[in-house]
Amino acid sequence: MTPGVKPLVAGNWKMNGTGAALGEVRAIVEGLSASGSAVADAMLCVPATLIGRAADAAGGAVLEIGGQDCHAKESGAHTGDVSAEMLRDAGASAVIVGHSERRTDHGETDATVRDKAAAAWRAGVTAIICVGETREQRENGEAERVTSAQLDGSIPDDMTAGNTVIAYEPVWAIGTGLVPSNDDIAAIHALIRDRMEARFGGEGRKVRILYGGSVKSGNAAEIFAIDNVDGGLIGGASLKAADFLAICDAVPD
């Protein structure tokens, strides 16, 4: 954790969930309301088709709703794409940009991600900007270099701690059950913090840096206790309310 920074636990449902999954959203809202704890912010980034209904179910109080991608433009001839303004209109307060699955499946570059982050800010939603190395890059000793380069290239100049969240997600840890050692997480998060401070000063000191990749209820407390880890971006374990709530509970007081 970073002193004075409110942690965030954000779920990323990826391409999972139809209307039948709204019961999980309601159960998460009930669980968070019952616990009454305000130590962390909680968010679910659901498929675009669910944002409106999930936002209605969340009611805005204890659970924020986010999207998982946006187009850089506000509107126009871009069949199948969704703008940040549309996400906001549907009830999203944040959007993930530059997830490794987008970088890989859709060839998104740092420049693409930077434009999408700027689009999120234009629409008044928080950009959750993802960075992280592949297994091969980690094995070649390139984790620091790759993460730094992605960070430098994916964030527009007018970043603030309010309009942005950084998520470090080593690609090889996503959905694999593999997690870097605590020391390795600490090293990359310290590197990200240093670079953010060097470029953005006080805003970089306060910006939230999440860890993502195989976070479960069993390892969340240990990971959240690491310096400069200000919460998590949770994939598989955010799909079930009980798992997600247990991870929210793991945030230290």
Ligand SMILES: O=C(CO)COP(=O)(O)O
């Ligand atoms: O990609 C992730 C979140 O964006 C992490 O996914 P898992 O938690 O399923 O490893």
